[in-house]
Amino acid sequence: GAGVSQSPSNKVTEKGKDVELRCDPISGHTALYWYRQSLGQGLEFLIYFQGNSAPDKSGLPSDRFSAERTGGSVSTLTIQRTQQEDSAVYLCASSLIRWDQGTEAFFGQGTRLTVV
Amino acid sequence: GENVEQHPSTLSVQEGDSAVIKCTYSDSASNYFPWYKQELGKRPQLIIDIRSNVGEKKDQRIAVTLNKTAKHFSLHITETQPEDSAVYFCAALQRGKLQFGAGTQVVVTP
Numbered sequence: 769g770a771g772v773s774q775s776p777s778n779k780v781t782e783k784g785k786d787v788e789l790r791c792d793p794i795s796g797h798t799a800l801y802w803y804r805q806s807l808g809q810g811l812e813f814l815i816y817f818q819g820n821s822a823p824d825k826s827g828l829p830s831d832r833f834s835a836e837r838t839g840g841s842v843s844t845l846t847i848q849r850t851q852q853e854d855s856a857v858y859l860c861a862s863s864l865i866r867w868d869q870g871t872e873a874f875f876g877q878g879t880r881l882t883v884v
Numbered sequence: 885g886e887n888v889e890q891h892p893s894t895l896s897v898q899e900g901d902s903a904v905i906k907c908t909y910s911d912s913a914s915n916y917f918p919w920y921k922q923e924l925g926k927r928p929q930l931i932i933d934i935r936s937n938v939g940e941k942k943d944q945r946i947a948v949t950l951n952k953t954a955k956h957f958s959l960h961i962t963e964t965q966p967e968d969s970a971v972y973f974c975a976a977l978q979r980g981k982l983q984f985g986a987g988t989q990v991v992v993t994p
Contacts, residue, residue: 801982810986811928811973818980826981859927861982872918873982875927 770794772862772876780882781850789845789879793862800843801863801873802835806856814858817843850883857881888976890985897964897992905988907974908956916977917950917957922987923970931972932959964992 773792781787793800802814813827817837828834832850837843847854857880863873890907897903909917918933934941934948934957941948945964950957961968969992974985 799980803984811984813981813983816981824981863982872930872933875929877927 772860772874774858774860774876774879776879777877778880778882780884783852783883784849786846786848787850787881789847789858789860789881791843791845791860791862791876793841793843793860794874795841797862797864797874798840799863799873800837801861802843802845803859803861804829804856805859805878811859814845847881850881852883855881855883888974888983888985890974890988892988893986894989895991897990899964899966899992899994901964903959903961903964903968903990903992905959905972905974905990906956907958907976907985908954909976909978909983910955911976911978912952912955914955914976914978917948918975918977918982919946919948919959920973920975920984921970922973928973961990964990966992966994968992 775790798819800817803811804814805811815835816824832848835845857878859878860876861873864871888909895903915936919931920928921931922928932943932946932948934950945962947960971987971989973987975982
């Protein structure tokens with residue numbers, strides 16, 4: 769089966785525009801994560817979805833960032849009024865992880881966002 | 885807190901030597917600790933993981949140890965090879981949230 773798929777692979781946008789990044793997790797994976805990775809930096813946690821529970825949005829850097837997960841599958845990360853500091857690779861991961869036990873989280877190839 | 889601290893940030897080793905990366909976590913409820921390897925321009929991939937009911941796990945040249953009392957865990961790579969050069973991330977599952985350390989850039993010189 770297919771792995772985690774993200775689209776687009778690359779996105780160049782003008783400052784002030786809104787962007788939507790898409791993540792298709794592995795079928796059946798209940799947990800879905802969004803991370804941001806700036807050049808040469810670590811994996812900054814953004815948001816976490818687990819089944820039908822309310823998402824953990826504690827990592828979203830500002831109210832310009834939002835995410836949703838429809839039907840427990842596909843997720844969309846939206847950045848409104850993009851700024852140059854939003855330029856980064858946005859990585860999505862999915863897993864069968866539950867809060868009380870861990871299993872491998874698989875990453876997508878990422879979306880490279882460049883704000884000009 | 886929910887921090888995962890990782891050290892060192894960079895590590896240069898001679899081919900054939902060992903490399904050790906150390907991480908600490910703050911949430912005593914953490915129960916799953918994966919390690920990911922990220923090669924340049926690629927996605928992070930799991931190389932080994934350990935659960936909180938185990939103190940040590942080994943897979944060929946890599947091993948991970950966990951000290952729950954001290955809340956730290958380590959990655960050990962023996963007989964390093966040039967293809968081990970990459971960024972390595974530790975992580976801790978903290979109440980469902982997978983929190984990563986800042987990463988260690990490992991460079992293996994021939």
